[in-house]
Structure formats: C-alpha cells, structure tokens
Amino acid sequence: MTDFQALIVEEHDKQYVRRIGCRRLQDLPDGDLLVRVRYSSLNYKDALSASGNRGVTKRYPHTPGIDSAGTVVENRGGGSLRAGDPVIVSGFDLGMNTSGGFGQYIRVPEEWGVRLPASLTPKESMMYxxxxxxxxxxxxxxxxxxxxxxxxxxxxxxxxxxxxxxxxxxxxxxxxxxxxxxxxxxxxxxxxxxxxxxxxxxxxxxxxxxxxxxxxxxxxxxxxxxxxxxxxxxxxxxxxxxxxxxxxxxxxxxxxxxxxxxxxxxxxxIDSANTTVAKRQELWQKLGGEWRLDFLEEICREVPLADLGSCIDLVLASRLTGRVVVNLG
Ligand SMILES: NC(=O)c1ccc[n+]([C@@H]2O[C@H](COP(=O)([O-])OP(=O)(O)OC[C@H]3O[C@@H](n4cnc5c(N)ncnc54)[C@H](OP(=O)(O)O)[C@@H]3O)[C@@H](O)[C@H]2O)c1
Structure with missing residues (x-):
C-alpha cells in the first residue's frame, strides 16, 4: 500500500475546499498504466475543476490536473511503454473525472500515455x-x-x-x-x-x-x-x-x-483532449524540436503542491501571467 501526496478538492455544504492530503494507490481508478508523476501544470480547466465547476468535474472529492509527466511504474497493457519509461499523460478524462496530475500517482488507460520525446525533460514538457x-x-x-x-x-x-x-x-x-x-x-x-x-x-x-x-x-x-x-x-x-x-x-x-x-x-x-496518439507524438516532437522556445523558464514559474492553491486563485481572477509548472517531488 503506497500513500502519496495530492491536492484534494472536497465539497462541504456547496463550498469547494482545497487541501494537500494523503491518498492511497487503491483509491485510484482502474487502468493499465500506473505513473509516478514528477511534474504537472496549471491550466484554465484545472482552475475550474478545483473550484467546483460541474461542467468539468462531476464528482468530489477529486484531484485535478489535466496533464502530467513522469515515469511508468507499471503497464499491464500490451503496448510499448515499460516500467521506467518517461511518459506524458494529458487530455482525455485526466483531471476531470479521473484523478489527475496534481497527485504524485495517476492510473489511466494505456492509450492516454505518450512516450516523452528525448528532446524534452519532464519539466520542460509540462512548461508547455x-x-x-x-x-x-x-x-x-x-x-x-x-x-x-x-x-x-x-x-x-x-x-x-x-x-x-x-x-x-x-x-x-x-x-x-x-x-x-x-x-x-x-x-x-x-x-x-x-x-x-x-x-x-x-x-x-x-x-x-x-x-x-x-x-x-x-x-x-x-x-x-x-x-x-x-x-x-x-x-x-x-x-x-x-x-x-x-x-x-x-x-x-x-x-x-x-x-x-x-x-x-x-x-x-481546436480540441486537445481527444487528439490521436500519433498526432500527440508529432506535436510533442515539434515542441521539443523545431518550435522549441529558448526562454521557457521566463514564461513559467515552478511551484510545489503546497503553493498551487494561490496560483489557482490567480487564474480564477484572470491575474496570472504565463505558465505555472507544478513540482510533485
Ligand atoms: N480546446 C482545448 O483543447 C483547450 C486546451 C487548453 C485550453 N483551452 C481553453 O483555452 C482557454 C485559455 O486556457 P489557458 O490555460 O491559457 O488559460 P489561462 O492561462 O487562464 O489564460 C486565459 C487568458 O484569457 C484572458 N481572459 C481571462 N478571462 C477573460 C475574460 N473574462 N475576458 C477576456 N479575456 C479573458 C486572460 O488573458 P489576458 O489578460 O492577456 O487578456 C487570461 O490570462 C480556456 O478557455 C481553456 O479552457 C482549451
């Protein structure tokens, strides 16, 4: 049994409260691919999910985070991703009604995972x-x-x-x-x-x-x-x-x-959530290759889970500039 840290959004009397807490692997949904998340990022949809928007997330308590980069812990599917492989999981239902990247572990269908291109580190991929x-x-x-x-x-x-x-x-x-x-x-x-x-x-x-x-x-x-x-x-x-x-x-x-x-x-x-794996691979390659930005660090700020709540508030108030990348340790 492994406990892990996550941002947990709970509903109390129609108010949505965020806290950093402990979750257990067995709380995660079924899926072939278990990933240790190293980085996630804050997107507009995450702010909606973290503030009780039922158009994004129907069931609480919930851990948002529509994207993540980390390492495969286990793959019970038949595909090419193996334990230890670096992987990006983003889109589909991740962070919406499936526990997302604001937790140190996710478990998802194998098809949601894309091998991280060699040209990108996990952190860089989540800066994008x-x-x-x-x-x-x-x-x-x-x-x-x-x-x-x-x-x-x-x-x-x-x-x-x-x-x-x-x-x-x-x-x-x-x-x-x-x-x-x-x-x-x-x-x-x-x-x-x-x-x-x-x-x-x-x-x-x-x-x-x-x-x-x-x-x-x-x-x-x-x-x-x-x-x-x-x-x-x-x-x-x-x-x-x-x-x-x-x-x-x-x-x-x-x-x-x-x-x-x-x-x-x-x-x-434009819909990013249901893009095919082939298209995902092509676009991540481009972001790490010919379209690579040299000054990503200047656009992004890195925060630990503990500081994510204040960044979510900035998004909701339309006061955030650039990107927030979340370090999950
Ligand atoms: N289709 C997809 O697959 C997909 C994927 C990712 C994101 N999205 C959507 O794309 C949008 C942007 O996402 P994001 O992650 O970039 O969000 P974000 O970082 O919060 O940026 C949204 C920006 O929109 C502007 N804005 C905010 N409230 C506004 C308002 N009331 N009126 C006019 N402009 C406003 C602000 O920019 P300024 O202050 O500079 O004007 C704000 O920084 C969201 O609606 C998100 O759901 C869709």
Whole structure:
C-alpha cells in the first residue's frame, strides 16, 4: 500500500475546499498504466475543476490536473511503454473525472500515455503542458492552411495566458508579426516573448452591431470566445483562418454568416483532449524540436503542491501571467 501526496478538492455544504492530503494507490481508478508523476501544470480547466465547476468535474472529492509527466511504474497493457519509461499523460478524462496530475500517482488507460520525446525533460514538457500543446495545434492549423509570415498580422487573444503566451512566442519564432490582445498591463512580458503590437481588450470588441469590420488579420489564435472572437472573425482578411480553442470570456459567439459567405473565412475548432496518439507524438516532437522556445523558464514559474492553491486563485481572477509548472517531488 503506497500513500502519496495530492491536492484534494472536497465539497462541504456547496463550498469547494482545497487541501494537500494523503491518498492511497487503491483509491485510484482502474487502468493499465500506473505513473509516478514528477511534474504537472496549471491550466484554465484545472482552475475550474478545483473550484467546483460541474461542467468539468462531476464528482468530489477529486484531484485535478489535466496533464502530467513522469515515469511508468507499471503497464499491464500490451503496448510499448515499460516500467521506467518517461511518459506524458494529458487530455482525455485526466483531471476531470479521473484523478489527475496534481497527485504524485495517476492510473489511466494505456492509450492516454505518450512516450516523452528525448528532446524534452519532464519539466520542460509540462512548461508547455496542455496550454503549449493546444497552442501548437492552433499554429499547425494556421501553417497547414498556408498562411505565411508575409501574408499579414496574426492576432492572439488571452495573450498573457498559458495558451496565448506560448502561441505568441512560437508564432514570433516562426517569423509571423504577432498582435497580442490582452486585458493586462504586461507590455514588457508580451514584447519579450515576441509580440510586435499590443491591443487592449477593453476597447477591442466595440462594434457588436456591425456584421463586418476592416480587414486586418491573416490568422487568429483565439482563446477567449464571445465578443472578442466575433470581432476577430469580422476583422479577418479575405480567405483568412481563425482557430478557436477557448472560452475564457464566454462560450457564446454572437455573429452573422457574412464573414464566411462574403470573405471566405475559415473557422477551425481546436480540441486537445481527444487528439490521436500519433498526432500527440508529432506535436510533442515539434515542441521539443523545431518550435522549441529558448526562454521557457521566463514564461513559467515552478511551484510545489503546497503553493498551487494561490496560483489557482490567480487564474480564477484572470491575474496570472504565463505558465505555472507544478513540482510533485
Ligand atoms: N480546446 C482545448 O483543447 C483547450 C486546451 C487548453 C485550453 N483551452 C481553453 O483555452 C482557454 C485559455 O486556457 P489557458 O490555460 O491559457 O488559460 P489561462 O492561462 O487562464 O489564460 C486565459 C487568458 O484569457 C484572458 N481572459 C481571462 N478571462 C477573460 C475574460 N473574462 N475576458 C477576456 N479575456 C479573458 C486572460 O488573458 P489576458 O489578460 O492577456 O487578456 C487570461 O490570462 C480556456 O478557455 C481553456 O479552457 C482549451
């Protein structure tokens, strides 16, 4: 019997309380793959799960953490992962209704595990985490669609957030002129990671009555949804592409069909949770290889489990800049 440390979220009289406590291996769900988690990271969905959002997590007590990197302890499945192999487990149901990466052990179906590429350490992989993986999916869609740096500006919303900041940095590395949309006064941070222009979200979504706006963006990475996404679509250039991966502002999309039928805009939905293993391997390789960021340490702060609660509060208050990587010892 092994006890391990985890962040545990409990419901008491409709209040959700977080504590660091002891869990036992036999508390974990069934699954072929047992992993000793070394690093996890804090994503928007984790903050929702840790604060009782039933759209993300239905049953409490619960340990959130939608991504993790560590070492295989045991694999009872027939696949290639063996005890001692370094592995990334992210997405699917991890951290939602399956005990997640904010605990030192997880037990999951074998198919959820991807071998950690040799080019990444466990910590580096979680510095990118689900946020970086999702940014990579958005950028892959934009690049594969054929948008080139000379085609014009690329807008990134929620630019100081996890997905946003890594999207800004990778797009800038690839030579795109990135315009960052933000609600914060973090110009120095955004310029450091590669933004060439910064727009305030306080004034961005200002013409809800107009079906189309002046053409501006060759491509968009949107992490916030709502009026911001609608405005971004209305101001995307003829034939441009908009990737939608998040709803930090709203799940609504108040829009007409005119951007699509008059400007041929492509709206592409991005889901990281159920991506195929082959695609996962390809994207992690890219993050460790040609898209590797040299200044990840500057975007990330590392915290032990004990300090995670205050970071969760910052996410919920939209006051966090960059990424939080969680060290599970
Ligand atoms: N589709 C997928 O598979 C997938 C994967 C990962 C994440 N996501 C989603 O993508 C979004 C971003 O995730 P994340 O991990 O990057 O979160 P995050 O680190 O908390 O960043 C979200 C950012 O959005 C902006 N924001 C927050 N509240 C807002 C509001 N009310 N109105 C407008 N902007 C607001 C803030 O950036 P500024 O202050 O710079 O504006 C904030 O830093 C979330 O909705 C998340 O659920 C989806």
């Amino acid at each position: 985490g689900t946020a970086g993986f999702t940014a990579a999916q958005c950028i892959t869609a934009i690049v594969n669609y054929g948008v080139k740096p000379e085609d014009g500006d690329v807008l990134v919303s929620g630019a100081t957030g996890g997905v946003g900041s890594i999207a800004v940095a990778i797009l800038a590395k690839l030579g795109y002129r990135v315009v960052a949309l933000t609600g914060k006064s973090e110009d120095a941070f955004l310029e450091r990671i590669g933004a060439r222009e910064i727009l305030s979200r306080q004034t961005f979504a200002s013409s809800p009555e107009k079906a189309l706006l002046r053409e501006r963006w060759a491509a968009v990475v949107d992490t916030v949804g709502g009026d911001y996404l609608a405005t971004a679509i209305k101001s995307t250039r003829y034939g441009g592409i908009v990737t939608s991966c998040g709803n930090a502002a709203s799940g609504d999309l108040p829009l007409t069909v005119y951007p699509f039928i008059l400007r041929g805009i492509h709206l592409v939905g």
